Amino acid sequence: xxxxxxxxxxxxxxxxxxxxxxxxxxxxxxxxxxxxxxxxxxxxxxxxxxxxxxxxxxxxxxxxxxxxxxxxxxxxxxxxxxxxxxxxxxxxxxxxxxxxxxxxxxxxxxxxxxxxxxxxxxxxxxxxxxxxxxxxxxxxxxxxxxxxxxxxxxxxxxxxxxxxxxxxxxxxxxxxxxxxxxxxxxxxxxxxxxxxxxxxxxxxxxxxxxxxxxxxxxxxxxxxxxxxxxxxxxxxxxxxxxxxxxxxxxxxxxxxxxxxxxxxxxxxxxxxxxxxxxxxxxxxxxxxxxxxxxxxxxxxxxxxxxxxxxxxxxxxxxxxxxxxxxxxxxxxxxxxxxxxxxxxxxxxxxxxxxxxxxxxxxxxxxxxxxxxxxxxxxxxxxxxxxxxxxxxxxxxxxxxx
Numbered sequence: 001x002x003x004x005x006x007x008x009x010x011x012x013x014x015x016x017x018x019x020x021x022x023x024x025x026x027x028x029x030x031x032x033x034x035x036x037x038x039x040x041x042x043x044x045x046x047x048x049x050x051x052x053x054x055x056x057x058x059x060x061x062x063x064x065x066x067x068x069x070x071x072x073x074x075x076x077x078x079x080x081x082x083x084x085x086x087x088x089x090x091x092x093x094x095x096x097x098x099x100x101x102x103x104x105x106x107x108x109x110x111x112x113x114x115x116x117x118x119x120x121x122x123x124x125x126x127x128x129x130x131x132x133x134x135x136x137x138x139x140x141x142x143x144x145x146x147x148x149x150x151x152x153x154x155x156x157x158x159x160x161x162x163x164x165x166x167x168x169x170x171x172x173x174x175x176x177x178x179x180x181x182x183x184x185x186x187x188x189x190x191x192x193x194x195x196x197x198x199x200x201x202x203x204x205x206x207x208x209x210x211x212x213x214x215x216x217x218x219x220x221x222x223x224x225x226x227x228x229x230x231x232x233x234x235x236x237x238x239x240x241x242x243x244x245x246x247x248x249x250x251x252x253x254x255x256x257x258x259x260x261x262x263x264x265x266x267x268x269x270x271x272x273x274x275x276x277x278x279x280x281x282x283x284x285x286x287x288x289x290x291x292x293x294x295x296x297x298x299x300x301x302x303x304x305x306x307x308x309x310x311x312x313x314x315x316x317x318x319x320x321x322x323x324x325x326x327x328x329x330x331x332x333x334x335x336x337x338x339x340x341x342x343x344x345x346x347x348x349x350x351x352x353x354x355x356x357x358x359x360x361x362x363x364x365x366x367x368x369x370x371x372x373x374x375x376x377x378x379x380x381x382x383x384x385x386x387x388x389x390x391x392x393x394x395x396x397x398x399x400x401x
């Protein structure tokens with residue numbers, strides 16, 4: 001700050017003009033430099049009171065907010081408790097309803113006397129059911145045995161039919177074996193005589209010659225296809241030129257004109273004085289077709305005879321096929337010669353079968369069935385087993401005789 005000028009240093013005019021400004025500057029410089037101690041103490045007290053008021057106000061606001069939060073928490077707890085109380089009331093009401101239903105059902109339950117009577121009725125019903133089950137099993141087992149025995153009789157009849165109609169040894173053997181297995185399942189001593197006859201029939205079937213008729217049928221079918229492609233062979237001469245060629249080669253070393261002429265003629269004409277075999281005319285066109293058809297029909301008839309076991313028909317058809325080959329095809333033809341040899345081989349094959357008689361086995365089985373049916377119809381059922389067994393044996397002996 002600048003130092004204050006005194007009135008002595010200034011002039012009179014300056015003192016008069018600058019006196020107010022100087023007074024203001026002096027006042028401005030003097031006031032902050034020398035603060036009054038009495039004025040600062042009231043200001044600090046006012047600030048402290050204001051700060052204390054602010055703190056009290058903040059504490060009041062915090063206390064109010066905390067109280068409001070406590071009130072909201074209490075309201076939430078009261079609502080939760082009201083909800084739980086309502087749920088407890090609902091559960092209590094449902095329990096009450098359930099208890100009422102249980103009481104109603106308990107009232108509907110029968111008494112001890114009724115339960116005891118029902119128990120006795122149930123035991124009686126179970127006993128009656130067991131008795132009925134036993135009777136039903138007895139009836140079903142008896143009917144099942146009857147069905148099996150009827151099946152055995154049917155198998156024997158079928159085997160006899162196949163032997164008489166088709167002479168099929170293999171099928172008849174399997175049918176008789178199946179019938180014997182059915183009798184074996186019966187486990188009855190009374191089936192001894194019937195099984196004995198079945199064993200004899202099986203042995204007779206196994207010892208019977210069983211020709212391969214199916215194989216013969218297929219072989220004859222192959223010969224039919226070969227006969228359909230059979231052709232006649234053109235005749236040929238072994239000599240080269242014949243008599244004319246021999247005359248042309250005889251004479252001088254150098255051939256003459258007439259020898260050359262004979263040589264040329266020998267290529268077109270042949271003379272053979274020693275011909276000892278017949279030359280058949282060549283088959284062609286409709287004649288060849290007719291011969292092939294006749295040969296095919298003969299072989300087809302042989303197939304029928306082989307399949308049905310007709311020896312006479314089989315041999316006659318093969319003989320007819322050989323006659324067709326001999327009449328229309330040359331012996332030197334390799335195809336016809338191979339076909340003729342094969343026909344001779346097939347003619348030696350046996351096709352006749354002498355089937356055994358299955359009537360004793362069928363009669364024995366029928367006698368066993370009749371005896372069993374008679375024993376079942378006897379009064380008392382199982383009370384007379386000895387008499388029933390004697391009747392069975394007597395009927396079996398009569399059937400065997």
